[in-house]
Amino acid sequence: MEMKYYSKEHEWVEVKDGEAYVGISVHAAEELGDITFVELPHEGDSCHAGDSLGVVESVKAASDVYAPVSGKIVAVNSQLEDKPEMVNASPEEQAWFCRIAMSDASELDALMDEAAYTAYLNN
Amino acid sequence: MKSIFEQGRAGRRGSTLPQPDVPPAAAIPAALRRRTPPALPEVSELEAMRHFTRLGQRNMGVAANFYPLGSCTMKYNPPFHERLAALPGFAGLHPLLPQLRHGAALTQGALAVIYEAETIISELLGFERTTMQPLAGAHGELCGCMLIAAYHRDHGNTERKVMLIPDAAHGTNPASAAVAGFVIREVASDADGNVDLADLEAKLGPDTAGLMLTCPNTLGLFDPNVREICALVHAAGGLCYCDGANFNAIIGRVRPGDLGFDVMHVNLHKTFATPHGGGGPGSGPVGVNAKLVPYLPVSIVQKRADGTYALEYECERSIGYIAPFYGNFGVILRAYAYLLTLGREGFIRVSENAVLNANYIRVRLAPYYEWKFNRFCMHECVFSAAKQARNGVRALDIAKALIDRGIHPPTIYFPLIVPEALMIEPTETESRETLDEFIQAMIEIAALADKDPAAFHDFPLTTPVSRLDETRAARHPDLTA
Amino acid sequence: MPYIANTDADRREMLRAVGCDSFEQLWTGAGVDLPYPMLENLPRGLSEFEVTRRLEQLASRNHTHLVNFVGLGYYDHLIPAAVGEITRRSEFYTAYTPYQPEASQGTLQAIYEYQSAMSRLTGMPVANASLYDGGTALFEAMMMAVRITRKRRAVISGAVSPIFRKMIQCYSRNLDIELVEVPADGVTSATERLLAAVDERTACVLVQYPNVFGTIEDWTSLVAEVHARKALAICSVYPLALAVLKTPGEMDFDIVTGEGQSLGIPLSFGGPYLGIMAVKQEHMRRMPGRICGRTVDREGREGFVLTLQAREQHIRREHAMSNICSNESLCALSALVYLTCVGRQGLIDVAELCLAKAAFARQELVRIDGVEPVGVGPFFNEFVIRLPGDASEIAGHMIDKGFAVGFPLGRYYPDRKDQLLVAVTEKRTREEIKAMANALEAVL
Incomplete structure (x- = not known):
C-alpha cells in the first residue's frame, strides 16, 4: 500500500515505483468549483519544492499548483488539458497532474499524512 | 439573435464609395495578396442599422435604467458632449499635426482643451500637475507606479522594490504595480476596510517603494487615518499612491493632495461623466505633487506667457511615452465640457448629493440587509446578503431579481472581505423617487427571500436569455463565429 | 444645479x-472632518449653450481644413454616418x-461579432475584445511572448512605428x-540583420505590416526561421490593408496586433483608438484582456x-496576464459597424482606391524636379520621397498653401531629414493630389 501525503497548499503526493504522482486534493477541487482549465508543467523540467507547477482555473477563481517535492518532471497527464472536468470527477485518482522523479525523498517527511491533513482542514 | 455574419446575402452592400478618379494601381504581386477575401458581412445599410439597433435593445444602460453598479459611478452622460466630440474641428484633427514645423499653431484649440481640463483637475485633486495621457483607470495606475519607480531610480533607491497594497484593494492595483516591476506585499485591513496600522508599520522598511490606497476605500468608507498612513509611508521613505476610482465621493470636499498623497489617478468615465461605452474607452489622468513632476510622461502641454500652448517633448527625466499622443482626447474633451458646466460651485454639490443618496439607501435598507459598520458611508454602501444566503438566496440571485424589476444590479462579491457583498452606488444624478423605487424593490426581494427562496433560482425571467452556462463557455471556448 | x-x-x-440636520453633520458622520478646500481659482459654471459656444470656438482654431496627407499609422x-448613429445610441x-x-x-454579442471580424480579417483563429491602442497592444503581445517562452529578450524592427517603439x-x-x-534598411526592414539578432534567448520578433x-x-520565410529558433513572431498590422494583403495568419504569425483607428474611428487628435489583438488557438489562454464567448442558457x-x-x-x-481591466468597447463597436456597412466587397474597394490614389500621388510627386522616390518595393497607401532640402522646412511651407x-x-530618423512620408486615402481626390503636387513644385 503506497503512502499518500498532503501539502498545506492542498496538493497530494503518492509514491509509486520511486516516482511521485502529484495532484490537487478533493478539498481543493471542491473549493474551486467547476474546473475549466488546467495548465500543466513541461515534461523534462526540474522543479524545487514550493515552485509553481501549473495553474487550475474555474469560472471565478484560479489557483497555482505547487510542487510538494523537488525533482525532475518525467510525465504529465495531458488528458487534463482536454478534460479539465476530470479534476472534479476524480481529483485524487485519475486527475494526477504530473509525475516527479524525486531528488530528495526526505522532503516527504515535511508533508502531512491523510489523518494530519484531515485535522488541518478541520482547523 | 442571428449574428451579422448569418444575415444578408452575397453581393449585398451597406455603403457607397466615391468612383475611382485615378487609373487603377499596378496589381500587388500575387504572393502578397490574400488567398480569399475576408468573410465580412454582406448586408444592406438598413439590415445593419436594424441588427445593431436590436442588439442595443438587449442592453441595460443609464439612459433607460437605474444602474447602481458600485465603484463604477454610473452617473448621467449629457448628450451634448457627444455633439461636441463630433465637431469636425476635433474629430477630424490628425494627432501628428503638432509635430510638423510650427505645428502647435495648427492645434491651439485642442491643446487648450487638454491644458484647461488638466488645470481644473489638478486644482480639484490638490496636485501640482496632472498628465491626461493614461487611456483608462488601470493605465493610470500603471503610469503612477512607473512614476514612483522612476523617482526611486533617480534617487538611487535601488532596493525599494516593494509596493504595499491593502487586501481590500481592487485586483488592478497589484496587477498594475507588477507591470511596473514591483513586488507586491499585502497589508491587512480591519473590519471597516481601514488599513491595519500595526500591520502597515510591520511591513514598512528599507525595501518599501510605496503604498497604493483607495480613498475612500473599497467599502465606501473614509479611512480616518489617511493622513497618518501617508506620514508613516513617507517616514519609511516610500511614496503614497491614491486610487481615485471613488473620487466622486469627495470631489470639491477633500483634495487628496492635501491628505499627503504624492500621486493619484481619477477616472474620467466615473467622476467626470464621460460615457462608459459598454466597457471603454475610459481615461485615467494622473495627478502628482512637485516631487514627481519631472518624471511625467511626454508630451506635456505648456502654456506660454503669450497665452498660446506648446507641446514639450524634451524632458530629461520623463518616463517617456505611455500613450501614442495626448491621451484619449475625445474623452478628455467630454470631461472638459462637464467641468465647465459644473463650475466651482457645482463640484461640492456632486459629492454632497452622491453621499446623501448613498446614505439614504443605507438607512432605508439597513433593516433588511446586513450593514455592519458603525458610521455613515460615503458615495456607496456595501451591504452583505449573508442573511438571505442562509436561506439559500445569494447575492447573485438578488442581482438577477433586480434585473427583472428593470434595475441594473449593484456590484456583487466585491470587496472580497465582505461575504455576499452588494455594493450599491446610486450617484448624485438619481432622484429621490428613483431611490425610493429601488429601495422598495430591494425590500420586496428581501421579503421574497424569506418566503420563497426557491423562486430566485429561475431569475431573471424577463431577459432575452436566462442564466448562461459559464462553465461550458470556459471549458470549450467558442470565441468567433 | x-x-x-x-x-x-x-x-x-x-x-x-x-x-x-446639515451636510456638515453628514460629512462628520462619514469621518470627513477636514476643512473645505478653497476652489476660488476655478471658473464659475456655464450653461450648455455657453459651453457649446466656447468649444465650437476652440474647434475652429484647429486647422482641420488642411488637405491631409499625414499618416504614420x-x-x-x-x-459611414451609420457608425456614429449606432455608437451614439444610449x-x-x-x-x-x-x-x-x-x-x-x-x-456581448457585438463584442463576439467584433472578435469574429478581427479573426476573419487577420486570418487568425481567435481575437480578444480589444486593448487600448496599437502601441499598448504590441507591448502586451511582447509580454505574452515572454510568458509563453519564458525568455526575456525581444527583437524589434526599426521599420515598426517609432511611436510604438518609444512606448x-x-x-x-x-x-x-x-x-x-x-x-x-531604406524603406524595408533589414530582414537578414533582424534574423541574425534572434538567438536562443530571444522570446519574440516584432515587425509591422x-x-x-x-x-x-x-x-513568410522570416516567421519560419523565427520558429526554428524557438521564438514567436509578432506582427503589428494596418487592418484596412488586410482587405487585400496576404494575411498574418497565412504567414503563420503567432500574435497579431494593430491600431484599429482606420476602421471607422475618427482621428480625434490621438484617441480614443482601438488596440487589436488576435492569436493562434494554442495561445488563447495566455492572451491578455477581455474575451467574450458564446454559450447556452438553461x-x-x-x-x-x-x-x-x-x-x-x-x-x-x-499574476494576471496584464493589468488591463477594460476594453475599448465602443471603438470595437465602431469597427464592427464600419466593417458591416462597408462590407466584404466595400473594404476591398476602399483598399484598392487607397492603392490607386497613393500610386497616382507618388507618380505625380516624383515627376517634380528634385523629388526622388525612396525604395522600389510594393507599398500600400503610404510611401517615402526624398526632397531637395529639409523635409520639415518644406512641409512647413506647404501648410501655408493649405x-x-x-x-x-527626420523627427524620428535623424539620418532621414530630407525624407517625407506621404499617405493617401480614398478621401483624397485627383484634384487635391494634383494641387498638392503643384504646390510642392512651387515651394521647391
Missing part, C-alpha cells in the same frame, strides 16, 4: 431621514462592462526585458458571456 435632480426640499428631507478614412454608450450577461446581451521602451524599463532594435514606410513585405438558447476570466486581474491580481503634405521622417 446641473444634472442633479434633488431639490433643496428633497435634500432637507433626505438629510433628516439619515439623521442629520493614423489615417483620414471615410466613415443603450451602447451608457452601459458598462457586461458583468450581468442577461442584461448585456447587446454589448515599448517606456514600458520595458522596469521589467528586465532586453530590447534589441534592428535599424531599417505594411511597415512604417508603407512597404509591403512578405514575412433553455438551450444561444447567449454570450465574458469568459476565460481566470486570466484577468480581478481574479489573478499580480496642405499637410506628409510626415517629415
Whole structure:
C-alpha cells in the first residue's frame, strides 16, 4: 500500500515505483468549483519544492499548483488539458497532474499524512 | 439573435464609395495578396442599422435604467458632449499635426482643451500637475507606479522594490504595480476596510517603494487615518499612491493632495461623466505633487506667457511615452465640457448629493440587509446578503431579481472581505423617487427571500436569455463565429 | 444645479431621514472632518449653450481644413454616418462592462461579432475584445511572448512605428526585458540583420505590416526561421490593408496586433483608438484582456458571456496576464459597424482606391524636379520621397498653401531629414493630389 501525503497548499503526493504522482486534493477541487482549465508543467523540467507547477482555473477563481517535492518532471497527464472536468470527477485518482522523479525523498517527511491533513482542514 | 455574419446575402452592400478618379494601381504581386477575401458581412445599410439597433435593445444602460453598479459611478452622460466630440474641428484633427514645423499653431484649440481640463483637475485633486495621457483607470495606475519607480531610480533607491497594497484593494492595483516591476506585499485591513496600522508599520522598511490606497476605500468608507498612513509611508521613505476610482465621493470636499498623497489617478468615465461605452474607452489622468513632476510622461502641454500652448517633448527625466499622443482626447474633451458646466460651485454639490443618496439607501435598507459598520458611508454602501444566503438566496440571485424589476444590479462579491457583498452606488444624478423605487424593490426581494427562496433560482425571467452556462463557455471556448 | 435632480426640499428631507440636520453633520458622520478646500481659482459654471459656444470656438482654431496627407499609422478614412448613429445610441454608450450577461446581451454579442471580424480579417483563429491602442497592444503581445517562452529578450524592427517603439521602451524599463532594435534598411526592414539578432534567448520578433514606410513585405520565410529558433513572431498590422494583403495568419504569425483607428474611428487628435489583438488557438489562454464567448442558457438558447476570466486581474491580481481591466468597447463597436456597412466587397474597394490614389500621388510627386522616390518595393497607401532640402522646412511651407503634405521622417530618423512620408486615402481626390503636387513644385 503506497503512502499518500498532503501539502498545506492542498496538493497530494503518492509514491509509486520511486516516482511521485502529484495532484490537487478533493478539498481543493471542491473549493474551486467547476474546473475549466488546467495548465500543466513541461515534461523534462526540474522543479524545487514550493515552485509553481501549473495553474487550475474555474469560472471565478484560479489557483497555482505547487510542487510538494523537488525533482525532475518525467510525465504529465495531458488528458487534463482536454478534460479539465476530470479534476472534479476524480481529483485524487485519475486527475494526477504530473509525475516527479524525486531528488530528495526526505522532503516527504515535511508533508502531512491523510489523518494530519484531515485535522488541518478541520482547523 | 442571428449574428451579422448569418444575415444578408452575397453581393449585398451597406455603403457607397466615391468612383475611382485615378487609373487603377499596378496589381500587388500575387504572393502578397490574400488567398480569399475576408468573410465580412454582406448586408444592406438598413439590415445593419436594424441588427445593431436590436442588439442595443438587449442592453441595460443609464439612459433607460437605474444602474447602481458600485465603484463604477454610473452617473448621467449629457448628450451634448457627444455633439461636441463630433465637431469636425476635433474629430477630424490628425494627432501628428503638432509635430510638423510650427505645428502647435495648427492645434491651439485642442491643446487648450487638454491644458484647461488638466488645470481644473489638478486644482480639484490638490496636485501640482496632472498628465491626461493614461487611456483608462488601470493605465493610470500603471503610469503612477512607473512614476514612483522612476523617482526611486533617480534617487538611487535601488532596493525599494516593494509596493504595499491593502487586501481590500481592487485586483488592478497589484496587477498594475507588477507591470511596473514591483513586488507586491499585502497589508491587512480591519473590519471597516481601514488599513491595519500595526500591520502597515510591520511591513514598512528599507525595501518599501510605496503604498497604493483607495480613498475612500473599497467599502465606501473614509479611512480616518489617511493622513497618518501617508506620514508613516513617507517616514519609511516610500511614496503614497491614491486610487481615485471613488473620487466622486469627495470631489470639491477633500483634495487628496492635501491628505499627503504624492500621486493619484481619477477616472474620467466615473467622476467626470464621460460615457462608459459598454466597457471603454475610459481615461485615467494622473495627478502628482512637485516631487514627481519631472518624471511625467511626454508630451506635456505648456502654456506660454503669450497665452498660446506648446507641446514639450524634451524632458530629461520623463518616463517617456505611455500613450501614442495626448491621451484619449475625445474623452478628455467630454470631461472638459462637464467641468465647465459644473463650475466651482457645482463640484461640492456632486459629492454632497452622491453621499446623501448613498446614505439614504443605507438607512432605508439597513433593516433588511446586513450593514455592519458603525458610521455613515460615503458615495456607496456595501451591504452583505449573508442573511438571505442562509436561506439559500445569494447575492447573485438578488442581482438577477433586480434585473427583472428593470434595475441594473449593484456590484456583487466585491470587496472580497465582505461575504455576499452588494455594493450599491446610486450617484448624485438619481432622484429621490428613483431611490425610493429601488429601495422598495430591494425590500420586496428581501421579503421574497424569506418566503420563497426557491423562486430566485429561475431569475431573471424577463431577459432575452436566462442564466448562461459559464462553465461550458470556459471549458470549450467558442470565441468567433 | 446641473444634472442633479434633488431639490433643496428633497435634500432637507433626505438629510433628516439619515439623521442629520446639515451636510456638515453628514460629512462628520462619514469621518470627513477636514476643512473645505478653497476652489476660488476655478471658473464659475456655464450653461450648455455657453459651453457649446466656447468649444465650437476652440474647434475652429484647429486647422482641420488642411488637405491631409499625414499618416504614420493614423489615417483620414471615410466613415459611414451609420457608425456614429449606432455608437451614439444610449443603450451602447451608457452601459458598462457586461458583468450581468442577461442584461448585456447587446454589448456581448457585438463584442463576439467584433472578435469574429478581427479573426476573419487577420486570418487568425481567435481575437480578444480589444486593448487600448496599437502601441499598448504590441507591448502586451511582447509580454505574452515572454510568458509563453519564458525568455526575456525581444527583437524589434526599426521599420515598426517609432511611436510604438518609444512606448515599448517606456514600458520595458522596469521589467528586465532586453530590447534589441534592428535599424531599417531604406524603406524595408533589414530582414537578414533582424534574423541574425534572434538567438536562443530571444522570446519574440516584432515587425509591422505594411511597415512604417508603407512597404509591403512578405514575412513568410522570416516567421519560419523565427520558429526554428524557438521564438514567436509578432506582427503589428494596418487592418484596412488586410482587405487585400496576404494575411498574418497565412504567414503563420503567432500574435497579431494593430491600431484599429482606420476602421471607422475618427482621428480625434490621438484617441480614443482601438488596440487589436488576435492569436493562434494554442495561445488563447495566455492572451491578455477581455474575451467574450458564446454559450447556452438553461433553455438551450444561444447567449454570450465574458469568459476565460481566470486570466484577468480581478481574479489573478499580480499574476494576471496584464493589468488591463477594460476594453475599448465602443471603438470595437465602431469597427464592427464600419466593417458591416462597408462590407466584404466595400473594404476591398476602399483598399484598392487607397492603392490607386497613393500610386497616382507618388507618380505625380516624383515627376517634380528634385523629388526622388525612396525604395522600389510594393507599398500600400503610404510611401517615402526624398526632397531637395529639409523635409520639415518644406512641409512647413506647404501648410501655408493649405496642405499637410506628409510626415517629415527626420523627427524620428535623424539620418532621414530630407525624407517625407506621404499617405493617401480614398478621401483624397485627383484634384487635391494634383494641387498638392503643384504646390510642392512651387515651394521647391
